[in-house]
Amino acid sequence: MSDTLLEIDRLSVDYETARGDLKALRDISFDIRKGEIVGIVGESGCGKSTLISSILRLTAPNTRFRQGEVRFKGQDLLQLPKRKMRDLRGADISIVFQDPMQTHNPVLSIGRQMLDIQHRSNATKTEKWARAAQMLGAVGIPDPEARLDQFPHEFSGGMRQRIAIAMALMSEPDLLIADEPTTALDATLEVQIIERLHQLQQEFDCAILFISHHLGVIAELCDRVVVMYAGTVVESGDVREIFHDPKHPYTRRLIDCDPGHIKERARVLPTIPGEVPDLAKLPGGCIFRGRCYQAMPHCAKVPPLTKLKEGHHAACWLNHEETAQ
Ligand SMILES: Nc1ncnc2c1ncn2[C@@H]1O[C@H](COP(=O)(O)OP(=O)(O)OP(=O)(O)O)[C@@H](O)[C@H]1O
Secondary structure, three states, rough: OOOEEEEEEEEEEEEEEEEEEEEEEEEEEEEEEEOEEEEEEEOOOOOHHHHHHHHHHOOOOEEEEEEEEEEOOOOHHHHHHHHHHHHEOOOOOHHHHHOOHHHHOOOOOHHHHHHHOOOOOOOOOOHHHHHHHHHHHOOOOOOHHHHOOHHHHHHHHHHHHHHHHHHHHHHOOOOOEEEEOOOOHHHHHHHHHHHHHHHHHHHHEEEEEEEEEHHHHHHHHHEEEEEEEEOOEEEEEHHHHHHHHHOHOOOOOOOHHOOOHHHHOOOOOOOOOOOOOOOOOOOOOOOOOOOOOOOHHHOOOOOOOOEOOEEEEEOOOOHOOOOOO
């Protein structure tokens, strides 16, 4: 049996706007195996949120799926009836957002909310309460029994995020999508959450799709990374290999801007000069060439995503046999 859990296959998604179709995702392909942690990295506007909302089918009304499939355990989620998709969300696939207050209801105790999440279970109320306490304990909330009676505002930001993770894992999902879950936290809390996610992934044996615009955070946690730029995949592969030997100039720039260990990320980091192109008026050729310090005449043609070695792909003419020196 295949150990592939999620397959994004040639996915292209547009937003219809007054200025014409905005090409938010173009020909995206990658997969996640069972129990694997895959990171998606890219600057703001590169399509990370569009990708997550497409997987979960929680897209804005002006979204148009142009091409491709999102297969989860072999089933194309884009073709699934809405009711089945609703059942799948929060059960087989769960999500943790950047702002935990998006998950928590401010007027209900944490315990009440954790009971509500278990509405599909046949367990008794006492059993559900015990399970909620057990999950709070699993994410490292001290004295979990007592804290179930408290409200979201009575917890610190880092604790609220850990509770959001506990809630997302209640259903023992096969896939946890973590959408920049540490971006709003300071570096120390960020490290704690990353370490906790690592432990929980092993304990619950779920795959994680981890979204971040910091390659340093991805390097701490993930097995593989998919680098996105302006709605396309420009490089993908083993996280250590890409971190130490990036093949796409955009990935190199991301690493220069975010050099490494997240504990060292206290100072203001440099940014990549220039801007992501207007996705409603895409320039021809390589999408990165307007900002690329290694651009050459060949870049007027779109570079294909090319296999460099097993599991490592990049879309850059510098690595292509047609142009490589
Ligand atoms: N509903 C929408 N209608 C039109 N354009 C949209 C819509 N939602 C997003 N966009 C545009 O699509 C592109 C991709 O946006 P998306 O939010 O997916 O990127 P992102 O990488 O998640 O960025 P961020 O890190 O800032 O959230 C951007 O140019 C954005 O302005």
